[in-house]
Each structure stands twice: as structure tokens, then as C-alpha cells.
Amino acid sequence: MTKIVVVYHSGYGHTQRMAQSVADGAGADLLAIDADGNLPEGGWDTLDAADAIIFGSPTYMGSVSWQFKKFADASSKAWFAQKWKDKVAAGFTNSAGMNGDKLSTLNTLFTLAMQHGMVWVSQGLMPSNTKGAQRNDVNYLVSYSGAIAQSPSDAGAADMLPGDLETARLFGQRVAAVTAKFKG
Numbered sequence: 001m002t003k004i005v006v007v008y009h010s011g012y013g014h015t016q017r018m019a020q021s022v023a024d025g026a027g028a029d030l031l032a033i034d035a036d037g038n039l040p041e042g043g044w045d046t047l048d049a050a051d052a053i054i055f056g057s058p059t060y061m062g063s064v065s066w067q068f069k070k071f072a073d074a075s076s077k078a079w080f081a082q083k084w085k086d087k088v089a090a091g092f093t094n095s096a097g098m099n100g101d102k103l104s105t106l107n108t109l110f111t112l113a114m115q116h117g118m119v120w121v122s123q124g125l126m127p128s129n130t131k132g133a134q135r136n137d138v139n140y141l142v143s144y145s146g147a148i149a150q151s152p153s154d155a156g157a158a159d160m161l162p163g164d165l166e167t168a169r170l171f172g173q174r175v176a177a178v179t180a181k182f183k184g
Contacts (some may be wrong), residue, residue, distance in 0.1 A: 002179045004028035004088075005046055006172075008056030009037070009067040013157030014094045015058045018149050021165040022054055022092055025172025037070030048078065052088035052121075052179040054172070055112065059095035059105040072112050079116055088179045089113035090121040092147035092168060094160075106145040119182065123147060124174045125167065136163035138170060147171035
């Protein structure tokens with residue numbers, strides 16, 4: 001049995017909805033970073049005890065939210081003690097633009113994981129990039145590094161596309177499968 005935690009910040013609810021889809025696929029626990037960039041009581045212990053940590057942040061101005069960055073900087077205590085070394089890691093993001101520089105956010109999440117000596121899991125889905133592809137297809141936005149979603153700036157979290165949420169759920173399943181293999 002593996003223990004997977006999805007740690008995320010969500011400013012407007014979209015990333016929270018995506019986090020729930022990832023957690024549903026992975027059988028993971030959710031751990032929210034609050035509006036001040038802090039974890040709830042016992043949050044660091046939860047992460048330290050996990051076999052896999054899936055990071056999630058909205059893409060704001062081409063990178064993670066400041067709240068997620070505060071969490072990442074605070075993880076230096078875990079880094080110093082090498083508490084997350086050899087844990088499985090993965091990441092996801094959402095932004096209003098079709099591109100929105102989401103890869104930059106995924107690279108930030110990847111770099112955080114690499115700083116901790118973690119093992120990164122990719123999206124693992126083939127792209128929906130044929131002439132017949134529809135916007136609601138799985139991995140329509142075509143990411144290999146992690147799960148990504150797009151939510152129009154005037155749409156609430158309830159309006160997120162089922163294809164993006166299914167992509168997130170399948171991503172969570174992949175992380176769980178890789179974690180199970182890795183843990184042996």
C-alpha cells in the first residue's frame with residue numbers, strides 16, 4: 001500500500017478541482033496550501049510520510065503562485081534533512097490561456113522535485129493532436145511533463161472541461177501505478 005499526497009495551492013478553485021481529479025485517480029490525500037502560503041497543522045509530517053508527492057499550482061504570470069513559492073521555499077527544511085529523497089514526484093497546473101506558459105510552471109515544480117532528489121513521473125498519455133481531435137479530448141493540450149488544464153478567465157471552476165479533468169484523473173492513476181512499481 002502506497003501513500004500519495006497531492007499538495008496544491010488554488011486561487012480561484014480551478015486548481016483545487018484539478019487536484020481533486022488527480023487525487024481521485026491516485027487514491028491520494030489532498031493537502032491544501034492556504035491563502036497565506038501555509039500548510040495546515042501536521043502538513044509537513046504528512047508530506048514526510050508520503051511515498052509520492054504530487055505538486056499543484058495555478059500558473060500566474062508564467063510560474064507558480066506566490067503561495068506555492070512560499071511553500072516551496074519552506075520545504076528547504078525537508079531538503080536539508082533529505083526527507084523527500086527518492087520519493088516519487090509529479091506536478092500539474094491550470095491557467096486561463098491555451099498555452100499560458102504552463103510549461104514554465106511545470107518546470108518550476110520539476111526543479112523543486114529535483115532539488116529534493118525525487119523521482120519525476122511524466123504525463124504518459126499520447127496527445128490528442130489529430131485533425132479529428134476535439135477540445136474535450138484527453139490530453140488535448142498536449143503535455144508530457146505533467147497534467148495541464150485550461151480554464152477561461154471568466155469561467156468558474158464548475159465550468160472546467162471534463163476532458164481536462166479526465167486527463168488529471170488519468171495522470172493521478174499513472175502516478176499511483178509508478179509509485180507502486182517503485183515501492184516494489
